[in-house]
Amino acid sequence: MSDFGDYLRKVREQRRAGDAKFSVRQLAKRVGVEPSYLSKVERGQQAPPSEKTIAALASELGEDPDVMLALAGKVSGELQAIIRRRPKLFADLIRQLKDLPDHAVLRLVREVRDGDW
Amino acid sequence: MSDFGDYLRKVREQRRAGDAKFSVRQLAKRVGVEPSYLSKVERGQQAPPSEKTIAALASELGEDPDVMLALAGKVSGELQAIIRRRPKLFADLIRQLKDLPDHAVLRLVREVRDGDW
DNA sequence: TCATGCGTGTACCATATACGACACACCCCG
DNA sequence: CGGGGTGTGTCGTATATGGTACACGCATGA
Incomplete structure (x- = not known):
């Protein structure tokens, strides 16, 4: 396996x-x-x-x-480092996204990329 | 240190x-x-x-x-497992959020929690 | 036929990780 | 003054990680 x-x-x-x-x-x-x-x-x-x-x-x-x-x-260590900088924030977010379907997460990605964030 | x-x-x-x-x-x-x-x-x-x-x-x-x-x-291994299940999706998202201020990320968290996702 | 390249088998190893075992000296209080 | 609790120093170690070194047998083409 x-x-x-x-x-x-x-x-x-x-x-x-x-x-x-x-x-x-x-x-x-x-x-x-x-x-x-x-x-x-x-x-x-x-x-x-x-x-x-x-x-x-x-x-x-x-x-x-x-x-x-x-x-x-x-x-990747790079991603881990990003998470470690704001552990609570990212941990919460990731757990929330855990069971969301791909298209919903993707929507978020685009929203952030295109938005006035 | x-x-x-x-x-x-x-x-x-x-x-x-x-x-x-x-x-x-x-x-x-x-x-x-x-x-x-x-x-x-x-x-x-x-x-x-x-x-x-x-x-x-x-x-x-x-x-x-x-x-x-x-x-x-x-x-945490738990968070890593979530990321590993959809590596591209989460890697992209996390990198996008890397330099966003806390309040913006927090807004996302809430949006997902409350929204009709 | 023989050098070259191929995939692989066997054996070995350096370093890091994540601790345990035990003893020592100090302090308190009854 | 002795028994229990405290923090700590020293030494050892099992397991995992991430490989290297070298040789073998097979194929192929010149």
């Missing part, structure tokens, strides 16, 4: 179909880890990498870092 | 002024850790405890767990 590994493998193989630069070995090299390590991660024999490594993978693969981190069971 | 330790000590000593049950030893016992450990945490000789222990401390002291976790440099 390695969500992260399965996803990583799937994406990498897709990229690889059109570009040999996406072999385990070459990707590992660009990302800065050992090929055997990356291989184990893909097969779920190894827990997902650190945030730093995941970010590098996402960047190389053209994927969303937040999504990949989520699959790894993590939340 | 131990934010967490200083805060903990301050709060505990306040409670202690009116109730001897808030000695290091007795609080430690209720919380389920060794007194020497708690003492070191208060003085910043020891990194802040785990989320579980912080939650127990907050509960015993009548403090907000999210605030104490924030002082410890953490974000």
Whole structure:
């Protein structure tokens, strides 16, 4: 049940179909880890990498870092820092939004972006 | 520069002024850790405890767990799980709210709470 | 045939996290 | 003066995290 590994493998193989630069070995090299390590991660024999490594993978693969981190069971340190600055405020808000449907949350995002906030 | 330790000590000593049950030893016992450990945490000789222990401390002291976790440099696993379920949505929203003043965010919280969402 | 690249198996490891165990010196009060 | 409670110093440690190092067998193409 390695969500992260399965996803990583799937994406990498897709990229690889059109570009040999996406072999385990070459990707590992660009990302800065050992090929055997990356291989184990893909097969779920190894827990997902650190945030730093995941970010590098996402960047190389053209994927969303937040999504990949989520699959790894993590939340980016940057987001955590934002929350920590105003813990009550953000904790309340997030809990309120927990069960709201996507479109409602999205509406909020847009409202904030476009509004005179 | 131990934010967490200083805060903990301050709060505990306040409670202690009116109730001897808030000695290091007795609080430690209720919380389920060794007194020497708690003492070191208060003085910043020891990194802040785990989320579980912080939650127990907050509960015993009548403090907000999210605030104490924030002082410890953490974000509750519960909140992280909410974010992980819809990473893009929440990541976008949180980043948008990053520099908004408190009252604006608060307005949002209320809006969601009261609205026909 | 042989160098090159591929994915992977095995073994090992450095650092961080989150504490526990125990003893010591001090103070109070009965 | 002794028994209980107080805070703290020292030492040790189990587990998790996030990897590295190296070798093996297979494929492929020159």
